[in-house]
Amino acid sequence: MRKSDNAIIWPVYFDVGKSKSEGRRVPKNMAVFSPKVLELKEAADKLGLQNDINPTAGYPKTPWVKMGMLTVKKKEPKEQIILKLANQLVTIKQQQQAEQQKQLHKYRK
Secondary structure, eight states: OOOTTEEEEOGGGGBTTSOTTTTOOSOGGGOBSSOOHHHHHHHHHHTTOOEEEETTOOOTTSTTSOOOEEEEEOSSOHHHHHHHHHHHHHHHHHHHHHHHHHHHHHHHO
16 A cells, blocks of 8 residues: 555656656656656755655556656645656756767867
8 A cells, every 4th residue: 555645756757758648747848858767866856855766666557667666755746746856857857968968069179
């Protein structure tokens, strides 16, 4: 039985490549490409959310894909947690992209 004081967060909730029926729970403008469970953990840590990671869990609609899951201590409704994580994930992905561009630029010189 699940504890009601924890929210289970799956990376598919934030994947721009998935439809709502496939599990995406945020608008496309707040979604990112191929979110990883470790990126979700980083976002939760930056938001100060108490969390735990299970890297081998499979999303119930696709249990053969072991994408991992994040369990977050609920202090507010799950949907608000998901939206805050989405905003933080967008920031993390933008920082990663900027770092990659910087590395590419460095090698082109």
